[in-house]
Amino acid sequence: MILLLSWKNIWRNKLRSIIIITSVILGLVAGIFVVGFMNGWVKQKIDSVIEIEIPHLQINSKTFIYQNDIENNFDISILEKKILQSKRVKALSPRIIINTMISSAHKVGGVQVYGIDPVKEKMVSDIYKNITKENGNYFNDNKPYSIVIGAKLAKKYQIKLRSKIVLSMVSIDGIQVSSAFRVCGIYDIGNPPFEESRVFVRDKDLREISSLPINRVHETGIRLIDNEISTLEEAKGFIIPLLNKDNKIRTWKEVNAMMGIYSDYMNIELMVIVSIILLGLGFGIVNTVLMSVMERKSELSMLMAIGMSKKKVLQMIILESTILTSFGGFIGMLLGLIIISTLHNTGMDISKSMSSVGEFGFSTMVYPAITVIQFSFIAFMVILTGILSAIYPSKAAMSINPAEGIRQ
Amino acid sequence: MGNSVIKINNLSKIYKEGVNEVHALENIDLTINQGEFTAIVGPSGSGKTTLLNMIGGLDTPSSGNIIVNQTNLSSLSYNELINFRRDNVGFVFQAYNLIPVLTALENVSFIMDLQNIPSKISRKRAIELLESVGLGDRINSRPSKLSGGQQQRVAVARALASKPKFILADEPTANLDSKSAENLLDIMEQLNRKENITFIFSTHDQRVMNKARRIIKLEDGRVV
Numbered sequence: 001m002i003l004l005l006s007w008k009n010i011w012r013n014k015l016r017s018i019i020i021i022t023s024v025i026l027g028l029v030a031g032i033f034v035v036g037f038m039n040g041w042v043k044q045k046i047d048s049v050i051e052i053e054i055p056h057l058q059i060n061s062k063t064f065i066y067q068n069d070i071e072n073n074f075d076i077s078i079l080e081k082k083i084l085q086s087k088r089v090k091a092l093s094p095r096i097i098i099n100t101m102i103s104s105a106h107k108v109g110g111v112q113v114y115g116i117d118p119v120k121e122k123m124v125s126d127i128y129k130n131i132t133k134e135n136g137n138y139f140n141d142n143k144p145y146s147i148v149i150g151a152k153l154a155k156k157y158q159i160k161l162r163s164k165i166v167l168s169m170v171s172i173d174g175i176q177v178s179s180a181f182r183v184c185g186i187y188d189i190g191n192p193p194f195e196e197s198r199v200f201v202r203d204k205d206l207r208e209i210s211s212l213p214i215n216r217v218h219e220t221g222i223r224l225i226d227n228e229i230s231t232l233e234e235a236k237g238f239i240i241p242l243l244n245k246d247n248k249i250r251t252w253k254e255v256n257a258m259m260g261i262y263s264d265y266m267n268i269e270l271m272v273i274v275s276i277i278l279l280g281l282g283f284g285i286v287n288t289v290l291m292s293v294m295e296r297k298s299e300l301s302m303l304m305a306i307g308m309s310k311k312k313v314l315q316m317i318i319l320e321s322t323i324l325t326s327f328g329g330f331i332g333m334l335l336g337l338i339i340i341s342t343l344h345n346t347g348m349d350i351s352k353s354m355s356s357v358g359e360f361g362f363s364t365m366v367y368p369a370i371t372v373i374q375f376s377f378i379a380f381m382v383i384l385t386g387i388l389s390a391i392y393p394s395k396a397a398m399s400i401n402p403a404e405g406i407r408q
Numbered sequence: 409m410g411n412s413v414i415k416i417n418n419l420s421k422i423y424k425e426g427v428n429e430v431h432a433l434e435n436i437d438l439t440i441n442q443g444e445f446t447a448i449v450g451p452s453g454s455g456k457t458t459l460l461n462m463i464g465g466l467d468t469p470s471s472g473n474i475i476v477n478q479t480n481l482s483s484l485s486y487n488e489l490i491n492f493r494r495d496n497v498g499f500v501f502q503a504y505n506l507i508p509v510l511t512a513l514e515n516v517s518f519i520m521d522l523q524n525i526p527s528k529i530s531r532k533r534a535i536e537l538l539e540s541v542g543l544g545d546r547i548n549s550r551p552s553k554l555s556g557g558q559q560q561r562v563a564v565a566r567a568l569a570s571k572p573k574f575i576l577a578d579e580p581t582a583n584l585d586s587k588s589a590e591n592l593l594d595i596m597e598q599l600n601r602k603e604n605i606t607f608i609f610s611t612h613d614q615r616v617m618n619k620a621r622r623i624i625k626l627e628d629g630r631v632v
Contacts, residue, residue: 001514001521008509302505305466307494307522307570309487403466406501 002312006319009292010327017324020288024281024328024382025335031277032336032378035270036368040344042262043369046252047227049259051126052189054252055093055221056232057239062248064218068112070098070172070210074247077215082242083222088235090225091123094217096206100169102199104157111153113167113199115206124223127187127200136161136185145205147181150195151188159183167201171211179209190364267374274378278385281325285389289321293393300397301405310398317397318390325386333379336370343368413574413606414440414463419472421458421629432458433629436472440574443604445597447611447620455629456610457578463608464497464576465489477573494522498567500577504559506551512538512562513547519570530569537565541595557588564596574606581613593619 010017050056059079064072076094083092096115101108118139122128128138131148139146147167149159159165161183168178181201189195207214222239224231232251239249253260293300300313344367351364416438423430433455440446448456461467462474465481474481476496484492493499506515513534520530538547541561543554551559560580567575577596581589597619599605609616617623625632 001518001527004514005507005510005518012509298503298505299507302499302501303507304490305464305493306499306519306566307490309490309522312522403461406503406505 002316003319006316006323009296009316009320010324013292016288016291020284020324021328021331023284024325025332027277027281028329028332028378028382029336029339031274032333032370032375033339033368034273035374035378036336036340036343036370037348037366038266038270039370039374040348040368041366042266044367046259046262048189048191049256050227050252052130053125053191053194054255054259055124056224056227056252057222057236057249058252058255059220059222059239059243059247059249060218061246063246064097065248065250068097068099068218070170070212070218073212073216073218074244075215076217076220079220079242083220083239086235086238088224088231088238089222091120091223093117093120093124093221093223094203095121095219095221096203096210096212096216097218098169098206098210100167102153102157103166103168104159104163106158107156109157111197111199113169113201113206115201115203115210117203121200121221124221127189128185130187130189131185132188134161135188136183138185138187139202141184143182143184144202145179145181146184146202148185148187148200149183150192150198151186152192152195153197153199154183154186156196159186161186167199167209169210171209172213173211177209179205181205270374271377274381278381282385282389285321285325285385286392288324289317289390289393290396292320293317293397297400297405301400301402304400304402305406313397314390314394317394318387321390321393322383322386325382325389329379329382329386333375333382337375340368340370411442412439413442413444413477414438414608415473415475416463417473417475419459419462419474420470421455421462421467422470431629433462433469436629436631438624438631440606440608442606443600444622445600445607445620446622446624447609447616448624448626449611449617450626452612454626456626458629459626460576460578460608460610463574464499465493494519494570496573498570498572498575500560500563500567500575500580502579502582504551504556504563504583506559506562506566508551511548511550512543512554512565515551515562516565516569519566523570534565534569537568538562540599541565542591555588557584557591560584560588560592561595564592564599568599568605574608577607577609577611579611579613580609581611581616586615589613589615 061072061074080092080094083089093116098113100111100113102111131138138148147165163183164180165183166178166180168176171177224235236249236251243249304313348366348368349364350366354364416436419433419436421433423432436459448459450456458467462469469482507518510518516534516537517530520533535547538544541564543558543561546554546558554562581592584592593615596607600607609620611617
């Protein structure tokens, strides 16, 4: 009966209740959209970082991390087989990394050249997927001294497909060496800083120029079976005992601290946003419920006079507030979910309104998404807002003197 | 003399208005027996409502005792007083004080829900009570669809629903026309005679006084 009465009380002043329910709906739709948008944006960036730029795990010599010198290398031959025994590891790609000068007909500058085994690298990085047919291929033809460069570098240095460029570097023996490469592919991953700074050649070509001994590498990129944090930690735990004291394994979060922070704190930030929205709505709900209580002073006095306990009065008002909030909350969350699901499938093109984000390596096509945990948190917060919003009006109701209130 | 339901000993109530003290009730001694149909009368400000509130456990005395069925109301805590009112007192108010969003049936059932009586039983009893006050055909009507007299009859049915020891009716006919007032008084008198329910009225209404079998006259907070 208390539930029935609470429900009917909500609809005494239909307009007032509809206004507050609409506010809750709009607030939640906005909150869920913001959460979904940011989620999608960051998740996409993280997925892209993992799939293209930084592998799940990477091993370097400790000195290489702080100084990218050619001599800071390590032996991969035994380690490679041992790492591949982990069920969490999908693939592994040893890399030679050397700082070089690149010269085109128009410009000279610095880049990092990656010497890779194309077959292994394809299993770790999806860069090869970002080369369109008209921009060549990823070492498909077996011509030696081929090079794959980024679209931004190609544009800046006015390099075209099949152009010849010269890489100059210091070999392992400390001798200045140079060699010409022909561009076989131009990748475009939508991350200009990355595209401008990394070029890829076959490891055997680079080893030949730099005189780096066989099996010596600067980095090993490891791709795992999925993007789950638990997989990441498990694989890292498996590999650590295999390393010697000069090597260090780092997760993608450790390599790219900014993305790690994004990932770790995004949930907190988003929850703060939702909490602020609900706090604002909470004040509106307090006002509505308080008005409703004050208008019913005589009736509440009668209820208390005939034997309704303070506990039941509290229960009734909390129910009113919670139903009011949850009703709007349910519709708001449903609408929010529909919008997020639709946009998740279609994608949101933000290139017109936020074109500059592309310069920072973020995609201009966003696929909003929301996790079950985030959605459950919002549902919990909606109900909590309803309950907390009832406290002050309930206190006002319970302070009514029934003998006085009845005669008003 | 029948069995006493209410015994009031040396009851006084003093309200403070700034530095002044207002003696609303002074040294009242009273006994009300089971089955009485009593009217407390007196001019405005004589203390009728205050006395009714004291008997109903809505207000506490400054001194003296009210004993209802061997329970001294002064010894009860706030929560015990609520339970006392719920289980022992039926209230009929001047302004009906029904819950506007509930139907007549729901209004009558509500107090039984507070007593944790199963809804099937409470519904059956509520229908019987509404039939006994002549509203069997209006059980699903909301108060706004009922006349003043009909609303007050719902209030009487509600007061009876919890099977109280007595019913306190504060100016129950004040807002009713003559016909409705007569009709309501007849119903209450009938319930009193048939079911031996104790009724205590506070009233100015001569019609109530005419029906009452005992009149207690108050003046300046004293029984005269």
